[in-house]
Amino acid sequence: MPKANIVAISGSPSPQSRTRVVLEDVVQAVAERVDALVDVIDIGEIADLLGPTKLRPEAPAEIERLLQAVERSDLILAASPVYKGSYSGLFKHFIDMIDHRALEGRPVGLIATGGGDRHALVIEHQLRPLFGFFNARTLPTGVYVAESQHQGGHVVDPQVRARLDRLAVEAVAALSRSPVSAVA
Numbered sequence: 212m213p214k215a216n217i218v219a220i221s222g223s224p225s226p227q228s229r230t231r232v233v234l235e236d237v238v239q240a241v242a243e244r245v246d247a248l249v250d251v252i253d254i255g256e257i258a259d260l261l262g263p264t265k266l267r268p269e270a271p272a273e274i275e276r277l278l279q280a281v282e283r284s285d286l287i288l289a290a291s292p293v294y295k296g297s298y299s300g301l302f303k304h305f306i307d308m309i310d311h312r313a314l315e316g317r318p319v320g321l322i323a324t325g326g327g328d329r330h331a332l333v334i335e336h337q338l339r340p341l342f343g344f345f346n347a348r349t350l351p352t353g354v355y356v357a358e359s360q361h362q363g364g365h366v367v368d369p370q371v372r373a374r375l376d377r378l379a380v381e382a383v384a385a386l387s388r389s390p391v392s393a394v395a
């Protein structure tokens with residue numbers, strides 16, 4: 212089987228990003244289960260290029276390359292910090308430039324981090340509808356990590372850890388088009 216192309220998008224503009232660390236945890240959980248090439252897009256690292264780009268036709272070559280990587284991927288892992296009850300503005304700005312036809316049927320894992328528990332439904336109320344717009348195939352298990360559930364670069368809450376592993380199993384099943392029960 213050829214290697215799967217996974218694109219992981221970390222939507223935080225912050226250089227010391229908890230979202231990125233959690234995302235890498237999910238990437239590792241998936242990569243342990245499937246042979247994959249992983250491209251991590253860190254919105255904080257491209258913010259200086261992304262911010263001034265109003266629309267895709269004027270996007271610098273590096274932004275265009277990353278957009279094409281998302282559009283050609285086999286699996287997207289999309290992670291954002293909660294900002295004012297939603298995903299970050301720069302994350303949405305990047306997603307806004309993706310071709311509206313390009314993600315049809317694409318498996319997408321949804322991940323968010325927040326300060327507390329109150330905005331855990333950001334996954335269901337904000338991220339899932341965003342990828343629903345593209346007719347993408349969002350994976351059933353979303354992973355929300357509050358600050359208290361994450362310490363020293365790792366998810367410490369066992370229930371969140373179990374959800375993270377469940378998401379990885381669903382991602383692998385989607386890549387191989389197998390039922391989750393055959394992978395778990």
Ligand SMILES: Cc1cc2nc3c(=O)[nH]c(=O)nc-3n(C[C@H](O)[C@H](O)[C@H](O)COP(=O)(O)O)c2cc1C
Nearest residue numbers: 223225228229230292293294295296324325326327
């Ligand atoms: C501008 C801003 C807005 C935020 N809004 C919320 C919010 O509405 N709800 C929440 O739970 N946390 C909120 N937070 C906290 C972040 O979501 C949380 O610290 C997150 O884990 C940061 O991720 P990062 O380290 O990847 O940037 C906000 C933080 C910032 C900087």
